[in-house]
Amino acid sequence: MKINFLDLKAQYLSIKDEIDAAIQNVINNTAFALGPFVKSFEENFSTAHKAKYCIGVNSGTSALHLAMWALGIDKDDEVIVPANTFFATPEAVSLCGAKPVFVDCEPTYFNINPQNIEKAITNSTKAIIAVHLYGHPAQLDEIKAIAEKNNVLLIEDCAQAHLAEYKGSPVGTFGVCGCFSFYPGKNLGAYGEGGAIITNDKELYTKMIALRDHGSSQKYYHDYIGHNYRMEGIQGAILNVKLKHLSEWTKSRRKNADLYRKYLADHKDVVVPLEMSGARHVYHLFVVKVTKRNELIKYLQDNEIYSGIHYPIPCHLQKAYAFLHQQKGTFPISEKMADEIISLPMYAELTEKEIQFVCHKIRGFNK
Ligand SMILES: Cc1ncc(COP(=O)(O)O)c(C=O)c1O
Numbered sequence: 350m351k352i353n354f355l356d357l358k359a360q361y362l363s364i365k366d367e368i369d370a371a372i373q374n375v376i377n378n379t380a381f382a383l384g385p386f387v388k389s390f391e392e393n394f395s396t397a398h399k400a401k402y403c404i405g406v407n408s409g410t411s412a413l414h415l416a417m418w419a420l421g422i423d424k425d426d427e428v429i430v431p432a433n434t435f436f437a438t439p440e441a442v443s444l445c446g447a448k449p450v451f452v453d454c455e456p457t458y459f460n461i462n463p464q465n466i467e468k469a470i471t472n473s474t475k476a477i478i479a480v481h482l483y484g485h486p487a488q489l490d491e492i493k494a495i496a497e498k499n500n501v502l503l504i505e506d507c508a509q510a511h512l513a514e515y516k517g518s519p520v521g522t523f524g525v526c527g528c529f530s531f532y533p534g535k536n537l538g539a540y541g542e543g544g545a546i547i548t549n550d551k552e553l554y555t556k557m558i559a560l561r562d563h564g565s566s567q568k569y570y571h572d573y574i575g576h577n578y579r580m581e582g583i584q585g586a587i588l589n590v591k592l593k594h595l596s597e598w599t600k601s602r603r604k605n606a607d608l609y610r611k612y613l614a615d616h617k618d619v620v621v622p623l624e625m626s627g628a629r630h631v632y633h634l635f636v637v638k639v640t641k642r643n644e645l646i647k648y649l650q651d652n653e654i655y656s657g658i659h660y661p662i663p664c665h666l667q668k669a670y671a672f673l674h675q676q677k678g679t680f681p682i683s684e685k686m687a688d689e690i691i692s693l694p695m696y697a698e699l700t701e702k703e704i705q706f707v708c709h710k711i712r713g714f715n716k
Pocket of ligand 1: 438506532
């Protein structure tokens, strides 16, 4: 039995008629950049996350950059980010000209460790980015309290956490704004690139609306030097269709996570992910810790089971950040994780039989 890491085709086939009609509708209306389909998606997405405003953009990286840019984060500023995240989180800080200040994660849920944040705050700190990595909410109460005490902004990187909840509320508005990615493989994925920012702050929203579209709020009148971060109409229409199914898909991901935990229970060499009390994990990725990680990946591949590593090198050790001179050993938990984690196949359409098969093969490894 061949098991892909992700199966976007299966999802498309399950909603083919709706998607095809939505794309045709955009073409019939020639509403290709921003326009009514993006606007309608923005309204529905902000409602789903209980936010007042939403701005559709052309990627999650643009969302993070646009938010920090509009918040005035600049070259003499520092922004605290987890060492274990996708590269785009610190990259967006660097795009503002500011310095990403890395901190280690905690060992259970793999998110930024609030205890390490306070030590990293200096007079130059402008913001903390809490990444809800793999779909598991970060410790928002603690992080928010630190941000408020030190008068710094809290920004949420929700790229992997659509509809994740912390203490009963959707992620994205615990700080000043929440940034999402709709990269195709995300829990809510476009058919191309996409991203969004949600916020309850009207002033920030107005500034971001202008910066997204060449610094203008009225066509051909430019108040700022901005950029072209506009969302495409086709992506807005597709995301609107998919958003209607997201709750069901999220339930399936959560059910699949329970099945993995059931079939891997008591395995002495596999540590399965847990959920923090009060957190609703949306399992963008199902990341387990194993011994002999690279051998396991090869063995699974030989059995036509495809997995991933998220991420093999923590951000502080990436070549691009060599100029920050951070040595190996600086963030031991993130570094150890990078050597031990493996992301197992995870998507709504996975069947119990397939999960059982993956777990059966894992149990056969090393025997
Ligand atoms: C945590 C995190 N932040 C930011 C991004 C950037 O999003 P995009 O790829 O849409 O630019 C991603 C996407 O992979 C991500 O996983």
